[in-house]
Amino acid sequence: MTGDDAVRLTYARPPDLAVGKSGRLTVSAQNLTGKDISLQRLTVVLPRGTAADDVLDGDKDSVTLGAGPDWTKVRTDVTEPRAGVKVGIKNDDGVTVAHNGIVAFTVDLTANAQQGKATATVQERSDDTNRSGSLDIHKTPRGFSLTNLHPVPYAVEAGHRVEVKWNTDEGGSTVAYTLHYNQDGEQKTKPVNGVTSFDLWPYQFTLVDLVATINHPPPVVQAVRSCSITVCDPRLTATNLTVGERTAFLAARTGAGPVPSFTPNDEERDRPIVNLPFTADTDGFLLATAWAVSTDTAVEVTLTLETDPYTYMKIETGSRRKSVLLPVPCGARVRLNTATAPGGKSYVLVLDWRPLGTGHFATR
Numbered sequence: 001m002t003g004d005d006a007v008r009l010t011y012a013r014p015p016d017l018a019v020g021k022s023g024r025l026t027v028s029a030q031n032l033t034g035k036d037i038s039l040q041r042l043t044v045v046l047p048r049g050t051a052a053d054d055v056l057d058g059d060k061d062s063v064t065l066g067a068g069p070d071w072t073k074v075r076t077d078v079t080e081p082r083a084g085v086k087v088g089i090k091n092d093d094g095v096t097v098a099h100n101g102i103v104a105f106t107v108d109l110t111a112n113a114q115q116g117k118a119t120a121t122v123q124e125r126s127d128d129t130n131r132s133g134s135l136d137i138h139k140t141p142r143g144f145s146l147t148n149l150h151p152v153p154y155a156v157e158a159g160h161r162v163e164v165k166w167n168t169d170e171g172g173s174t175v176a177y178t179l180h181y182n183q184d185g186e187q188k189t190k191p192v193n194g195v196t197s198f199d200l201w202p203y204q205f206t207l208v209d210l211v212a213t214i215n216h217p218p219p220v221v222q223a224v225r226s227c228s229i230t231v232c233d234p235r236l237t238a239t240n241l242t243v244g245e246r247t248a249f250l251a252a253r254t255g256a257g258p259v260p261s262f263t264p265n266d267e268e269r270d271r272p273i274v275n276l277p278f279t280a281d282t283d284g285f286l287l288a289t290a291w292a293v294s295t296d297t298a299v300e301v302t303l304t305l306e307t308d309p310y311t312y313m314k315i316e317t318g319s320r321r322k323s324v325l326l327p328v329p330c331g332a333r334v335r336l337n338t339a340t341a342p343g344g345k346s347y348v349l350v351l352d353w354r355p356l357g358t359g360h361f362a363t364r
Contacts, residue, residue, distance in 0.1 A: 143171020
């Protein structure tokens with residue numbers, strides 16, 4: 001069966017390119033159809049020429065493709081409906097893309113010398129049907145840069161202050177900046193002209209987009225940078241929540257589970273822990289749970305993630321159990337400190353490691 005229908009995958013906006021400079025264009029698409037699809041081909045036709053709505057002025061040999069082992073790379077010159085270079089991936093047998101699954105490939109190229117917005121043609125062949133759509137590619141002027149958008153710290157407890165920072169060099173251009181983020185279930189937009197930071201107090205996981213609109217020199221073009229803020233103890237609103245009897249959260253993997261010497265079966269502690277180092281072999285989440293054995297005392301647990309900048313997470317509790325979730329990047333070092341009220345009061349500390357890959361969280 002063949003035909004020309006709207007594309008089934010949902011495409012992320014590609015990173016903008018700087019005119020006259022080499023860069024990497026990432027084509028990334030997600031399956032949000034609610035069911036698996038068999039993808040046989042995914043290509044993009046990049047307009048070729050020297051105009052603002054062209055992408056590059058070289059031929060097919062001026063681009064380099066990157067793709068996974070399941071795919072064969074596609075790179076050809078085309079003449080219709082507009083001269084360009086077709087780049088992409090194919091697998092005649094079809095690759096199953098599950099619901100929420102992502103397929104992507106990269107194109108290393110040099111953008112032409114004229115800023116502007118180009119519209120590339122997307123072509124899919126899925127489930128033996130041809131589909132087509134479009135993808136906007138933005139090219140920013142020479143001398144402009146927008147880099148290093150990041151939160152400080154990148155993980156906090158709900159309601160704590162986060163400073164979102166970035167660097168920009170306008171290079172003589174006239175630029176307007178807006179920050180887009182979700183707050184209390186609503187999308188917020190704030191002008192951030194003349195500054196390179198903005199404070200937020202998130203209560204839930206927050207995605208931040210910084211949009212730079214370059215108004216001069218013409219034509220108008222936009223650059224977008226994104227980052228995320230992890231809230232380790234988020235405010236949660238659940239409506240009509242149903243969990244099946246076989247549902248599992250972060251199912252067991254190699255290295256997952258209670259950290260040795262910090263399991264629920266270990267004995268009570270009556271001495272502080274001072275700067276005990278741990279290292280993660282892979283990305284993952286560390287769940288720390290603490291409580292005091294006696295009702296008349298308190299326990300304090302501090303986890304320090306030695307990234308740049310440092311991230312501190314702290315539990316302060318009594319006989320009631322309290323937990324905190326710390327995202328830990330691969331290779332990062334975490335230092336553990338505990339303290340109790342004077343008198344050697346007993347407490348219990350349980351550490352549970354849930355890796356996103358295969359790896360342990362251990363003292364070393």
